[in-house]
Amino acid sequence: MPARPFDLSRARVLISNDDGIHAPGLRVLERAVRRLAKEVWVVAPEYEQSAASHSLTLRRPLRIRRLSGRRYAVDGTPTDSVLLAVREIMKDRAPDLVLSGINRGGNLGEDVTYSGTIAAAMEGALLGFPAVALNQLSENGHPVKWGTAEHHLASVLERLTSAPWPAGVLMNVNFPDVPARATRGVEITRQGRRKIGGVLVQGRDPRGEPYYWIGSQRTEDRARRGTDLGAVSQGAISITPLTLDLTHRPTLGTLKRAFD
Numbered sequence: 001m002p003a004r005p006f007d008l009s010r011a012r013v014l015i016s017n018d019d020g021i022h023a024p025g026l027r028v029l030e031r032a033v034r035r036l037a038k039e040v041w042v043v044a045p046e047y048e049q050s051a052a053s054h055s056l057t058l059r060r061p062l063r064i065r066r067l068s069g070r071r072y073a074v075d076g077t078p079t080d081s082v083l084l085a086v087r088e089i090m091k092d093r094a095p096d097l098v099l100s101g102i103n104r105g106g107n108l109g110e111d112v113t114y115s116g117t118i119a120a121a122m123e124g125a126l127l128g129f130p131a132v133a134l135n136q137l138s139e140n141g142h143p144v145k146w147g148t149a150e151h152h153l154a155s156v157l158e159r160l161t162s163a164p165w166p167a168g169v170l171m172n173v174n175f176p177d178v179p180a181r182a183t184r185g186v187e188i189t190r191q192g193r194r195k196i197g198g199v200l201v202q203g204r205d206p207r208g209e210p211y212y213w214i215g216s217q218r219t220e221d222r223a224r225r226g227t228d229l230g231a232v233s234q235g236a237i238s239i240t241p242l243t244l245d246l247t248h249r250p251t252l253g254t255l256k257r258a259f260d
C-alpha cells in the first residue's frame, strides 16, 4: 500500500458534507482550509442529507448548480456530490485531498455506518484520494461550538497529511463539545459502541394514520478506553482511521473450518 504524505499548502482540496451547501459547518471548513491549501473546491448536496449513509442516486438524473467560482450544489446525496465533483467538475485535475464536514454533531461508534458525512469521505477514499470526515460534537441541545473545530483544524490537518496514508483509508475526526481552550489534546482511537434508534416517537397524522419518528437518542458505551466515544467524553479530539473492507478477519478461519 502506498504511503502518501503530501504538502497541504500546495494541495487542491475538495470539500463536501451532508448538512447541505448552506450549512454553517461547511462555511467554517471552507474558511479554515482557504488559509491552509492552494485551492478549495466545494461540491455539496443542495439539501440536508444527514443519515443518508453511502447511498448513490441511480433512478433519476442529477443536476449540478454552480453558485460561484468553485462552489457547486448537487441535488443528490453526499456520495453523488463527491462522485460528480471528481468525474465531472474537477475532471481536468483531480483533488489531492477530500474533506467532508464540518458535520453538525458527532459521528461516533455505529454512527459511522449511517452517516452521510463519513460517506462523502468514503467515496473520496474509494476514488483513490486521502479523505477526512470532520465532526463537531454538540450534546444536550448546546449551541454548536464551531470555534473548537476551527481552532484545532489546521494542526489536525497538517499532522494528518504529513503522516503516511495507506490507500483506501479515511480518517474520522471528532471535536469534543468543549470550548477550544479546554480541549485535551488528540487521541488516536478505534470505533466505539453507540447505537441510534432506541426511541420511536409515535403519533397520528392529520388523517388519523399512525406515524413513527426515529429519535436521536443513542445507547452508548462511553467508559471504554481507546474508543472514539471514550476520547470525546474526556474532552479530547478523536481521530479514527477507517477502512471500507468490512471483513471480520477472526471469523474467516472458524467459518472455513465450519464449511470444510
Ligand code: MN
Binding pocket: 018, 019, 049, 050, 051, 103, 104, 116, 117
Ligand atoms: Mn449531518
